[in-house]
Amino acid sequence: MATPSPQAAHLLATPDDVEAQFYEALREADIGKLMAVWSDDDDIVCVHPGGPRVTGAPAIRASFEAIFERGGIPVQTDQVQRLRSLDAAVHNLVEAVAIASAEGVQQAYVVATNVYLKTALGWRLVAHHASPGSALPPRDTADALTTLH
Amino acid sequence: MATPSPQAAHLLATPDDVEAQFYEALREADIGKLMAVWSDDDDIVCVHPGGPRVTGAPAIRASFEAIFERGGIPVQTDQVQRLRSLDAAVHNLVEAVAIASAEGVQQAYVVATNVYLKTALGWRLVAHHASPGSALPPRDTADALTTLH
Numbered sequence: 146m147a148t149p150s151p152q153a154a155h156l157l158a159t160p161d162d163v164e165a166q167f168y169e170a171l172r173e174a175d176i177g178k179l180m181a182v183w184s185d186d187d188d189i190v191c192v193h194p195g196g197p198r199v200t201g202a203p204a205i206r207a208s209f210e211a212i213f214e215r216g217g218i219p220v221q222t223d224q225v226q227r228l229r230s231l232d233a234a235v236h237n238l239v240e241a242v243a244i245a246s247a248e249g250v251q252q253a254y255v256v257a258t259n260v261y262l263k264t265a266l267g268w269r270l271v272a273h274h275a276s277p278g279s280a281l282p283p284r285d286t287a288d289a290l291t292t293l294h
Numbered sequence: 295m296a297t298p299s300p301q302a303a304h305l306l307a308t309p310d311d312v313e314a315q316f317y318e319a320l321r322e323a324d325i326g327k328l329m330a331v332w333s334d335d336d337d338i339v340c341v342h343p344g345g346p347r348v349t350g351a352p353a354i355r356a357s358f359e360a361i362f363e364r365g366g367i368p369v370q371t372d373q374v375q376r377l378r379s380l381d382a383a384v385h386n387l388v389e390a391v392a393i394a395s396a397e398g399v400q401q402a403y404v405v406a407t408n409v410y411l412k413t414a415l416g417w418r419l420v421a422h423h424a425s426p427g428s429a430l431p432p433r434d435t436a437d438a439l440t441t442l443h
Contacts, residue, residue: 188375190386190407192425198386198405200375226337226349228420230411233382235421237339237347256347258339258423260409262379271377272384274407274423276341 160234160261160268164222167259167270168240174217180206184262184269192274194255219243232263240275309383309410309417313371316408316419317389323366329355333411333418341423343404368392381412389424 163182170179183189183202191199191208199208212218221241228235240255260272312331319328332338332351340348340357348357361367370390377384389404409421 184377186377188377190375190377190384192386192405192407195426198375200386226339226347228333228335228337228339228409228411230379230381232379233384233409233411235339235382235409235411237341237349237421237423256341256423258341258407258409258421260377260382260384260407260421262377262382262384272386272407272409274386274405274425276423276425277344 160236163261163268163270164236164259168220168222171218171220174213176206176210176213179209182270184264184271186271190272194275194277234261234268309385312410312417312419313385313408317369317371320367320369323362325355325359325362328358331419333413333420335420339421343424343426383410383417
């Protein structure tokens with residue numbers, strides 16, 4: 146077997162490193178880099194803002210390939226909160242996405258939960274759940290509750 | 295110390311048991327039962343459909359108390375997908391919520407990710423992230439992607 150590439154070695158590091166690679170891949174529209182951060186478990190799951198859930202690597206790849214047809218996503222992360230166990234890391238963060246509009250570039254905000262598990266190949270992403278953005282930075286409050294729960 | 299109550303003993307079981315108790319508490323508007331399923335970690339996080347993130351037990355309790363003022367939530371769960379590690383469980387599922395309207399009772403659907411960690415007190419919920427519902431049952435496809443990602 147060949148020497149592991151720098152990209153693969155990168156995956157052996159921390160959940161923060163895997164997360165950084167995930168968002169780099171989004172910005173660069175790099176489908177190979179993006180898919181490398183996911184676990185090879187059949188039940189990995191991805192919920193895009195306002196979308197249904199997408200399960201498994203082939204469907205997740207297809208969903209991002211469709212997105213990347215429009216280019217990379219100008220996204221920056223902020224307000225990362227971390228929970229850890231021995232072999233799991235749960236991150237909740239705010240994604241700030243620059244949206245070009247007739248009024249110029251505006252920021253939209255997405256709340257995302259990313260879950261990483263420690264696998265034989267290192268830390269890998271197993272779940273990415275993103276909620277629809279708003280024009281205002283999300284606040285850590287109990288405002289804006291809906292009637293659903 | 296008193297003998298553990300049946301409710302506390304229940305928490306020592308499986309992530310599925312904790313999840314069942316969470317949704318029972320939602321249906322019954324039982325704030326005590328609801329808060330008992332959460333970890334005592336300061337960084338537990340809850341994202342209600344369409345809402346901001348809510349961090350920590352006091353704020354999460356306040357958010358559910360506000361919801362429970364309107365009564366319990368007629369919610370049923372379906373299509374549960376599970377990922378496991380030694381001390382973490384990641385569930386993605388569909389919540390079907392009965393909504394009373396002028397046209398009668400209708401179902402709204404929410405996609406939720408629930409993350410459980412194994413603590414000294416048993417399995418506990420550390421993250422609940424729910425996406426806004428729709429009038430149609432979510433499908434496991436890559437449809438309906440937004441421009442955010």
